[in-house]
Amino acid sequence: MKYYMPVRVYDEPECVLNHKEEIVSYGHKALIVTGRRSAQKCGALGDVVSALKQCGREYAVYNKIEENPSMETIMDASSFGRSEQVDFVIGIGGGSPLDAAKAIAFMIRRNSDNPDDLYDASLAADALDVIAVPTTCGTGSEVTGVSVLTVHAKNTKISIPHKIFPKLALIDGKYLSSAPHSMIVNTSIDAFAHMSESYLSKKADVYSQSAALTGLKLWSEVKDVLTQEREADGQDYAKLMRASTFGGIAIAQTGTSIPHALSYILTYDQKIPHGKAVGYFLGRFIGFADEADQKAILDAAGFESADELNTFLSRVFGEYEVKRETLQRAYDTVSANAVRMQGSRVEMDPEKLRVIVNLH
Numbered sequence: 001m002k003y004y005m006p007v008r009v010y011d012e013p014e015c016v017l018n019h020k021e022e023i024v025s026y027g028h029k030a031l032i033v034t035g036r037r038s039a040q041k042c043g044a045l046g047d048v049v050s051a052l053k054q055c056g057r058e059y060a061v062y063n064k065i066e067e068n069p070s071m072e073t074i075m076d077a078s079s080f081g082r083s084e085q086v087d088f089v090i091g092i093g094g095g096s097p098l099d100a101a102k103a104i105a106f107m108i109r110r111n112s113d114n115p116d117d118l119y120d121a122s123l124a125a126d127a128l129d130v131i132a133v134p135t136t137c138g139t140g141s142e143v144t145g146v147s148v149l150t151v152h153a154k155n156t157k158i159s160i161p162h163k164i165f166p167k168l169a170l171i172d173g174k175y176l177s178s179a180p181h182s183m184i185v186n187t188s189i190d191a192f193a194h195m196s197e198s199y200l201s202k203k204a205d206v207y208s209q210s211a212a213l214t215g216l217k218l219w220s221e222v223k224d225v226l227t228q229e230r231e232a233d234g235q236d237y238a239k240l241m242r243a244s245t246f247g248g249i250a251i252a253q254t255g256t257s258i259p260h261a262l263s264y265i266l267t268y269d270q271k272i273p274h275g276k277a278v279g280y281f282l283g284r285f286i287g288f289a290d291e292a293d294q295k296a297i298l299d300a301a302g303f304e305s306a307d308e309l310n311t312f313l314s315r316v317f318g319e320y321e322v323k324r325e326t327l328q329r330a331y332d333t334v335s336a337n338a339v340r341m342q343g344s345r346v347e348m349d350p351e352k353l354r355v356i357v358n359l360h
């Protein structure tokens, strides 16, 4: 049994300003890494800048992280960070800025212009200290060492081999209150996928599974917000954010599984948002789990059957089309990956994978 989660987590209202002294203990000049707009709109960028200013610290902002950030963006941001002589990195946003912040912290510390370093597993995972401020409720990246980047040379998204855990995660549900409903839905389904894929992993143990089930229970209390049966309030946002963090704690131990592996191709080929792409496969994947595993996940998440979960997924996402050639490429990529095919307690074979992919 093993458990490793070296991130100090504060999960409370106003946690960025409450812990400003601790934020600035990580360095003298911060590189703030965000997307173009959402960190500003939700107030998180303003809070981080206020915290730094109140403590008399300098900062530089790199706000050009795109969805599913590319290696090229990482190189551009790290060269900017080096020119600004930053000595720690604060990622603000969803999975894209948080994953990018880790890779950027790695490249700045390496002081290297060689993008191949990002995927060179022989290098030590040294990086500048990273602080993560999530503003969506799906990634869990604030408590994992994972950084997934888009690799155009391979037409897909791939995790870098270096595990770079943030030092500090600052979690405040208020950053969700200005988010569009579609973003809440997409990222919440991503969190649900993290918890269930982790629960079903061969690497799962009582520690990772208790995180997964605790997150699923919190998630179940808010899922009627996803179907718009009621409006979300501050408590709901806090629970969604907390569920996402528990999902991150779970996958930090086990990794993800088949639905995630398949989803990367849908996102690359058709620009389908990550959570929605994972959700395309999730219900059918869980449907192949054995009875006890399926019951544990569905009970915790408040579903009576795998069919009810599938109905819920089609309700929140509506009908949408995935091209057959994209599904075929997803199938071909994952069926050729023995680690992926055998990583889960859901026994997998080519025929079952074909059903999960929806290639009939």
Ligand SMILES: [Fe+2]
Binding pocket: 138, 139, 190, 194, 260, 274, 278
């Ligand atoms: Fe994910």
